[in-house]
Amino acid sequence: NAGVTQTPKFRVLKTGQSMTLLCAQDMNHEYMYWYRQDPGMGLRLIHYSVGEGTTAKGEVPDGYNVSRLKKQNFLLGLESAAPSQTSVYFCATRLAGVDYEQYFGPGTRLTVT
Amino acid sequence: TQLLEQSPQFLSIQEGENLTVYCNSSSVFSSLQWYRQEPGEGPVLLVTVVTGGEVKKLKRLTFQFGDARKDSSLHITAAQPGDTGLYLCAGARGSNYKLTFGKGTLLTVNP
Numbered sequence: 001n002a003g004v005t006q007t008p009k010f011r012v013l014k015t016g017q018s019m020t021l022l023c024a025q026d027m028n029h030e031y032m033y034w035y036r037q038d039p040g041m042g043l044r045l046i047h048y049s050v051g052e053g054t055t056a057k058g059e060v061p062d063g064y065n066v067s068r069l070k071k072q073n074f075l076l077g078l079e080s081a082a083p084s085q086t087s088v089y090f091c092a093t094r095l096a097g098v099d100y101e102q103y104f105g106p107g108t109r110l111t112v113t
Numbered sequence: 114t115q116l117l118e119q120s121p122q123f124l125s126i127q128e129g130e131n132l133t134v135y136c137n138s139s140s141v142f143s144s145l146q147w148y149r150q151e152p153g154e155g156p157v158l159l160v161t162v163v164t165g166g167e168v169k170k171l172k173r174l175t176f177q178f179g180d181a182r183k184d185s186s187l188h189i190t191a192a193q194p195g196d197t198g199l200y201l202c203a204g205a206r207g208s209n210y211k212l213t214f215g216k217g218t219l220l221t222v223n224p
Contacts, residue, residue: 004155031210040122042216043156043201050210058211090155099144099163099205102212104155 002026004105006091012111013081021076021108023091029103030096032074033058034066036087037107043090049074050096081112116140117204117215125221129191134218136202137184143205145178145185146212150199159187192222 007022023032034046045058047066055066063085065077078085088109092102118137126132136145144163148156160169162178162185169176173196175188189196199219203212 033211035214040216043203043214045211048211056210092155099161101146101158101161102156102203104157106155107153 004091004093004103006089006105006108008108009106010109012113013078014113015082017081018077018079019081019110020078021089021091021110023074023076023093023105025072025074025093025103027093027103028071029093030071031094032068033092033094033102034064034074034076035090035092036060036085037090038087046076046089081110083112086110086112116213117202119200119202119215119218121218122216123219123221125223126192128193128222128224130222131188131190132192132220133186133188134200134220135184135186136215138204139183140204140206141182143182145182145205146203147176147185147187148201148203150201150217151197156199156201189220192220194222194224196220197222 004025033048035043037043044060049055049068052071067075088107090107091105094102120135146161147159150156160176165180165182167178173190177186199217201217202215
């Protein structure tokens with residue numbers, strides 16, 4: 001089992017360019033999340049999904065879009081990248097129900113110049 | 114507004130020392146989790162506490178959930194270099210779909 005995988009691991013974008021980050025899981029988890037982690041800011045929730053075809057906004061959704069067309073995949077899109085979106089992005093998954101742990105992917109380091 | 118405040122932000126100690134890190138809030142949480150994150154990797158769950166006053170032990174790590182479910186602590190006995198990492202607390206409220214993370218405590222244990 002691969003668990004939670006993220007593609008790509010690293011990316012450098014110029015301001016205004018677009019890209020999509022892919023999160024894939026093979027654990028059959030219902031819930032999926034996208035976070036960004038910045039120095040001194042902890043993990044902040046961007047968007048999340050509680051099932052295939054459903055998405056919801058988190059704490060910092062502006063400038064990002066998401067889609068969950070298949071249960072195992074959660075895509076995070078940046079339509080017009082800005083330097084403020086330079087960050088490390090983590091995907092996480094979780095079983096439905098209370099108090100289950102979140103399983104995190106290895107992260108994607110994105111730099112926007 | 115930071116819902117979960119962690120302290121200290123940084124901690125550097127020698128191997129064999131004991132330490133405690135704290136996670137405090139003015140809000141009540143239905144459960145609280147502690148994660149450890151090593152450089153270049155995603156966080157990994159250490160423990161979940163759900164009952165006020167609950168104490169859980171994981172080898173040399175002791176976790177406590179406050180009676181009012183607003184705060185938690187992590188105590189490490191006889192720290193080892195392998196304990197080095199970023200320790201994050203995360204609280205669940207309401208629907209439990211989402212976690213609110215603290216900013217973390219960066220622990221360095223020197224040999």
